[in-house]
Amino acid sequence: MKVGVLGATGNVGQRFVQLLEDHPWFEIDALTASETSAGKTYADAAAWALPNEMPDAVREVTVRETSADEVSDEVEIVFSALPSSAAKEVEPEFARDGYIVASNAGWARLEDDMPLVVPEINPDHLGLLEVQRDERGWDGGIIKNPNCSAITMTPTLAALHPLGLNEVTVATLQAVSGAGYMGVTSMEILDNVVPYIGSEEWKMENEPRKILGEFDGARVDEADVSISASCNRVPTVDGHLENLWCRFDEDVGEDDAKEAMRGFTTLDLPTAPDQTIVVREENDRPQPRLDRNTGGGMSVVAGRIRDDGDARLKYSCLSHNTVRGAAGASVLNAELVAERYL
Known part of the structure; x- marks a missing residue:
């Protein structure tokens, strides 16, 4: 399943890239960041700050602007490492266009139709995706992990x-x-x-x-x-x-x-x-x-x-806090969605 990472150059974005290396279900197809990084290779755009080297598979990937228009229709899930100020504008755009957004951003976690999920605790809350789609008219949806x-x-x-x-x-x-x-x-x-x-x-x-x-x-x-x-x-x-x-x-x-x-x-x-x-x-x-x-x-x-x-x-x-508490939590949520809904 092809996936993308939104805000891929930041600290949590890099964790997503690291955790998705050799993932048995997901393959990175798109990396997005700000306009200043768009057009550069990921190796040039991301000041890698994590233990172990940047995965070879993404070093020469061209970073795109963070817009649904810039991501292939073949991508089914996007992981959002965006700050809340940007995420509340961008994530609904992706959800409207049919993408599942596995979001680490804090905005809207407590809205009534927003699934806030820890898969070991409340996997049934994914049912809110259907409520969300009906109420907002989205073809995709947004699922949140906690703070x-x-x-x-x-x-x-x-x-x-x-x-x-x-x-x-x-x-x-x-x-x-x-x-x-x-x-x-x-x-x-x-x-x-x-x-x-x-x-x-x-x-x-x-x-x-x-x-x-x-x-x-x-x-x-x-x-x-x-x-x-x-x-x-x-x-x-x-x-x-x-x-x-x-x-x-x-x-x-x-x-x-x-x-x-x-x-x-x-x-x-x-x-x-x-x-x-x-x-x-x-x-x-x-x-x-x-x-x-x-x-x-x-x-x-x-x-x-x-x-x-x-x-x-x-x-x-x-x-x-950046694995279970951030990127890893979103990846686990996406695995749950892929297993039960896609």
């Missing part, structure tokens, strides 16, 4: 939700790559922690409730879980670490929580990890440098699961 910090904790919350989860407090320690390659200067972050990330807390407090909600065939009824978040930027390169305090309807044992996480849903899709949630028993894990690449960067790693008394548990979890 990079929200997606780190949400699989663990989904595992605990059947145990009577009703309240969550979370404090994040988020890597600088989440702000993009030029997003945080060294003078801001070295020897420092920044206790604010614009709009991040709102996303963490709202997106998981939609993901955990019930789809009735027309809309999603959000889960009745209260979430309070405090987000911090820390001087790690990749890997968002989060500390959570959870309250339940009644006491939940540490072993029950671990069993729920270890037994959480896994999928037979190319980008899905063998284990969605990996539970560590060490007192000092998870750690970004040691654990962010677990499951090829697609697993969530949980640890320090402790009884906090009064029907509460506390624990830490971590994921690779």
Whole structure:
């Protein structure tokens, strides 16, 4: 299946290119970027910033302007690494023209007809694609993955939700790559922690409730879980670490929580990890440098699961924010769409 990457030269765009190298289902046919990059080879347009070399297959590919008119009709899925300001203009254009847009951009995630999907949690929410097409008159559609910090904790919350989860407090320690390659200067972050990330807390407090909600065939009824978040930027390169305090309807044992996480849903899709949630028993894990690449960067790693008394548990979890939290999440969503709808 031929695919394209929109915004291919940026940090998340490069992750898409890296993850799609030798993909068993998808073949890159189009790479798009801004007007300043259009017409150049990808090797000249993209300042490659990831470990391992740029894939040879894309080095001489000519970058196109980000427009549906510039992408072949043979392409079925496009992956959007565009910033929200551009994505809200461009993504509907592609959806109208019949493309499936697997989007990492934040705009419209909570709109009623927008599927916000983590395939291991709510694959049935893909049914919103039909609602979206009917309401907007599109031949294609847009599917969203969550914010990079929200997606780190949400699989663990989904595992605990059947145990009577009703309240969550979370404090994040988020890597600088989440702000993009030029997003945080060294003078801001070295020897420092920044206790604010614009709009991040709102996303963490709202997106998981939609993901955990019930789809009735027309809309999603959000889960009745209260979430309070405090987000911090820390001087790690990749890997968002989060500390959570959870309250339940009644006491939940540490072993029950671990069993729920270890037994959480896994999928037979190319980008899905063998284990969605990996539970560590060490007192000092998870750690970004040691654990962010677990499951090829697609697993969530949980640890320090402790009884906090009064029907509460506390624990830490971590994921690779540009793989599971961004490009990898969109690729997994596209695999789910390809398996079930195309």
